[in-house]
Amino acid sequence: MKTTTRLMLTACLALPLLAACKKEDAAKPEAVVQAPLVAPTxxxxxAWGTYLQDVVKRNLDGVTGQPYLYFLPAEETPDFQGYYDRLLEQASTDLQRGILEGNLVAYGSPSSSRMxxxxxxxxxxxxxxxxKGVKMLFLGNSADNERVKAAVAPAGVDYKFIETR
Incomplete structure (x- = not known):
């Protein structure tokens, strides 16, 4: 009988401690929000691919389909013109085929003017x-923003410029 009484007393004393632990757990945030990445220098x-993916993830609100990401390497890259030509062909084909409403198209490069x-x-x-209804991100220099914005406006995209300093 003494053992049963001691166990009951121990349980009664431990119960408030368990409740306090649960309150502390409830006060902790579920997910830690990471700071946005800075454009690679x-x-x-x-590094650019990681940066582009981070920016796209942060701009997916309202996007219902798989995003289209276009990355062009730096102009110093061997066979840069080949990369440029192939990416231009791919992007042109994708756009002419049609991007459905609710999708996102993102362009980024260390060579902002070429992108x-x-x-x-x-x-x-x-x-x-x-x-219309397609989100478009252009990651580049502010000097290129207005000419890109003017070129894409007739298509009806929801354009957003993100400066890479």
């Missing part, structure tokens, strides 16, 4: 209003 393709040229060229044959 080098031409490292892996701007690529965006402008790939949107040249897109029908006016054909991309």
């Amino acid at each position: 080098t031409n490292d393709e892996n 701007a040229d690529l965006v402008i060229a790939s949107f040249a044959k897109v029908q006016p209003g054909a991309m």
Whole structure:
């Protein structure tokens, strides 16, 4: 009988401690929000790819489909023109085929002016209003923002510029 009484007393004393632990757990946030990445200051393709993915993840609100990501390496990269030509062909084909409402299209590169040229060229044959409801991100220098914005506006995209300093 003494053992049973001691166990009951111990349980009664331990119960408030368990309740306090649960309150502390409830007060802790479920997920830690990471700070946005900063644009790479080098031409490292892996760093740029990670940065582009981070920016896209932070801009997925309202996006219902798989995003389209276009990355162009630095102009110093061997066979840069080959990369540029292939990416232009791919982006142009994707845009002419049609991007459905609710999707996101993102362009980023350490060579902002060349990426701007690529965006402008790939949107040249897109029908006016054909991309209404599609989000578009351009990651580049502010000097390229206005010309990209003017080139994509007729397509009807929801354009957002993100400066990479």
